[in-house]
Amino acid sequence: QSVLTQPPSVSGAPGQRVTISCTGSSSNIGAGYDVHWYQQLPGTAPKLLIYGNSNRPSGVPDRFSGSKSGTSASLAITGLQAEDEADYYCQSYDSSHVVFGGGTKLTVL
């Protein structure tokens, strides 16, 4: 069991908007720690997508956005494209330890 809970899979048609949730607890996200998101394309290393809850690194399209509220966070992807098909992971901090979500597989229909 991962400390952060993500849905195993989500799907959407090209052009649509999808969201991926990341649910934590009062010892991690709810304690005020930031949430970060990664995209992992098949056979490659994870890539930073969102840091500090809602900040995009240089080069990440503004179709990707992050938010956080209470003990949860969300990643939203608008204008879905075939190249967005990947695994997505959230990450935060809990009791002096880094924690990851279990990952969500995004399928573009």
Add this chain to the structure above:
Amino acid sequence: QLQLQESGPGLVKPSETLSLTCTVSGGSISSSSYYWGWIRQPPGKGLEWIGSIYYSGSTYYNPSLKSRVTISVDTSKNQFSLKLSSVTAADTAVYYCARLSPDDYGDPGWFDPWGQGTLVTVSS
């Protein structure tokens, strides 16, 4: 730009010690404020944080692996290393190294960049 590269044996026998090194190029591992970390991913599964080391040498380990993990840094070679003892088949995974930037409060924040990863198989 900053690049990280993992290196080490791709095959380790059960009960032995897994040893990996991460070489940092394009920047100094001694840069203040950064952490350096190891993450692994078993085949077909999710990411698991193994541990991190602060530039000052302080270490932080995943409680589930703490008794078997040692992370160290060699500033003269711009490298940091992972040792995982008493390995079993469950330790078979792709092992990644990454730089860990602090958040606004100085706590470990996000991993970026990542190395390409190296597959380590535990088998006799």
